[in-house]
Amino acid sequence: MVETSMNMTATLARGQGVALWRQIAGTMEREIASGSLAPGARLPTEAELSARFAVNRHTVRRAMEELEGRGLVRIEQGRGSFVAEDVLDYPVGPRTRFSETIRRQNREPQGRMLRIEEVPAEAHIAEQLRLRRGRPVILAERLSLVDGRPIAIGTHWFSTARFPSIAALLAEEASITQVLTRLGVPDFRRQATRIIARMPTPEEATLLEQSRTRPVLVTEAVNVDPQGQPVEVSSGCYASGRVQIVAES
Amino acid sequence: MVETSMNMTATLARGQGVALWRQIAGTMEREIASGSLAPGARLPTEAELSARFAVNRHTVRRAMEELEGRGLVRIEQGRGSFVAEDVLDYPVGPRTRFSETIRRQNREPQGRMLRIEEVPAEAHIAEQLRLRRGRPVILAERLSLVDGRPIAIGTHWFSTARFPSIAALLAEEASITQVLTRLGVPDFRRQATRIIARMPTPEEATLLEQSRTRPVLVTEAVNVDPQGQPVEVSSGCYASGRVQIVAES
DNA sequence: ACAAATTTGTTCGTATGTATG
DNA sequence: ACATACATACGAACAAATTTG
Numbered sequence: 398m399v400e401t402s403m404n405m406t407a408t409l410a411r412g413q414g415v416a417l418w419r420q421i422a423g424t425m426e427r428e429i430a431s432g433s434l435a436p437g438a439r440l441p442t443e444a445e446l447s448a449r450f451a452v453n454r455h456t457v458r459r460a461m462e463e464l465e466g467r468g469l470v471r472i473e474q475g476r477g478s479f480v481a482e483d484v485l486d487y488p489v490g491p492r493t494r495f496s497e498t499i500r501r502q503n504r505e506p507q508g509r510m511l512r513i514e515e516v517p518a519e520a521h522i523a524e525q526l527r528l529r530r531g532r533p534v535i536l537a538e539r540l541s542l543v544d545g546r547p548i549a550i551g552t553h554w555f556s557t558a559r560f561p562s563i564a565a566l567l568a569e570e571a572s573i574t575q576v577l578t579r580l581g582v583p584d585f586r587r588q589a590t591r592i593i594a595r596m597p598t599p600e601e602a603t604l605l606e607q608s609r610t611r612p613v614l615v616t617e618a619v620n621v622d623p624q625g626q627p628v629e630v631s632s633g634c635y636a637s638g639r640v641q642i643v644a645e646s
Numbered sequence: 647m648v649e650t651s652m653n654m655t656a657t658l659a660r661g662q663g664v665a666l667w668r669q670i671a672g673t674m675e676r677e678i679a680s681g682s683l684a685p686g687a688r689l690p691t692e693a694e695l696s697a698r699f700a701v702n703r704h705t706v707r708r709a710m711e712e713l714e715g716r717g718l719v720r721i722e723q724g725r726g727s728f729v730a731e732d733v734l735d736y737p738v739g740p741r742t743r744f745s746e747t748i749r750r751q752n753r754e755p756q757g758r759m760l761r762i763e764e765v766p767a768e769a770h771i772a773e774q775l776r777l778r779r780g781r782p783v784i785l786a787e788r789l790s791l792v793d794g795r796p797i798a799i800g801t802h803w804f805s806t807a808r809f810p811s812i813a814a815l816l817a818e819e820a821s822i823t824q825v826l827t828r829l830g831v832p833d834f835r836r837q838a839t840r841i842i843a844r845m846p847t848p849e850e851a852t853l854l855e856q857s858r859t860r861p862v863l864v865t866e867a868v869n870v871d872p873q874g875q876p877v878e879v880s881s882g883c884y885a886s887g888r889v890q891i892v893a894e895s
Numbered sequence: 896a897c898a899a900a901t902t903t904g905t906t907c908g909t910a911t912g913t914a915t916g
Numbered sequence: 917a918c919a920t921a922c923a924t925a926c927g928a929a930c931a932a933a934t935t936t937g
Contacts, residue, residue, distance in 0.1 A: 424832050430799070448779065458858040461845065471788050484842075486840075488838075489893050489895075490893075491895035510839040520715055520716055520717075521717070530812055534696055539749065564743070586895070587895050588895055589737075589892050589893065589894050589895060590892070590895065591735075591890045591891070591892050591893075591895065592841055592861070592863065592890060592891040592892070593733075593890045593891075594843035594861040594863045594886040595860075595861065595886060595887075596859075596860070596861065602686075610845075611844075611845070612843040612844065612845065612861030612886075613843065614841065614843045614863075637842055637844060637861075638842075638844075639709040641840045641841060641842045642840070642842075642893075643838050643841070644738050644739075644839040644840075644841065644891075644893035646738070646739055646740035646835070646836050646837055646838060646839065661912085665923080665924060665925090666924080666925075667924080667925090674913090687915085691903085692902075692903070693901095693902080701925075701926085702925060702926045702927070703926090703927095703928090704924095704925070704926070705924085705925060705926080706922085707903085708904095708925090721903070721904095722903075722933085722934085723900070723902075723903045723904060723931070723932065723933050723934080724901080724902055724903060724904095724933030724934035725903080725933080725934060725935085726901090726902065726937080727902095727903085728933095742915060770916095787912085839902080857933085857934090859933090
């Protein structure tokens, strides 16, 4: 149970021409705007709020509906209500680069390499890299964070034959772009990005600090060099609710 | 219980240099390719297959893994295995038009209008149409089908002030593009498309003939006329698993 | 809301055949 | 001939997800 006694029973102006639910919504909006309720923080339950404001639960619900409609809170049946976090725009386009796009939104991008392995190419990875199935490929998996919150799991496949030394470089250097530059591919372009939705695996949910009942967005794309040769197959698994993918036209 | 006696116990060549699981995979691949197992059809259970081929369940599972890896079947824990249906590519770009993109994939697009209503504009719809909140807007909701299968629910908002007669036209004519042409907007362009994933509402799941435990992809975009004036806010709710969104670069 | 039945997923263990050096 | 590694195949038990009653 959350300690709520710090909030003394709020006094509302009854019969003064302003509906109680509007006063409640206004009070909560101020608390959210002031930062005393941080983004992502859990709000008191409807029962707690109705006790605090000494009103019926329906009145609180009307106020919460208003706040949800204005995008200030997020209400989840069976879980609770939460201060809305601003969703991050994740643009996809021919020159999609993680760090740049994040910094353009005045946020701080970070990355943590999860694993780098050499594995035999699965059928569809091999096809896109124009290799034979089973050929060795380097698989690099990285967790991307923004402002300390996990945002996406990126998985990248490279041909070992084309980039024999890439594993070591990836281990040192965080950025895929920089690693490819050092390997003689200073420029590459993203072809079509395919986007699907699915439920996360337990590991994905843990890494993304996300409920297992909420879906993830999954992208897949091939990066090609200026000669049109495939350089990398990359896949991203995004925490839905914290990210929206923006396809620029 | 499904009647399986029509399939007599298949005879596999043991000890002839071809692994049993490969023979099983080959047999099932032929049955799928021949069309005797149609796309979307449920395959026999692992238990039934292991009886049919007189092998251990692991051996059947190894064969199924192979087929899944090659994209021929889809295996779902607790439900069963199914012959894969090809996912529909749904491109988003500046000139996205439902019917054209579907026909280009040699499929038959259809549409069914679900409702046309005049409602007050919610905050974010109003903002994108550059109206004041609460101003009347026409809301049109349509189910899109391809080859008879529901694919997406499209919702469209238009300013009543700008298009006073649009409701009647939408009721007659299926295509948004044609209706706008007749209203003096022969050309429009799609700006950025935002894409998120979420769980469907019960109504959405029913309309899309989809399990409520599978997510949907939701797109939102604004169409603007050549002068840059917003013409329409449109949102699409896509059955994940039957469709993938393709962002062209 | 709960329980049962069905179906796939995972993890043990055991045994055998085949390719390699 | 032998040792080793690897793929194949079978068996049992249990876990997890889904559907049905």
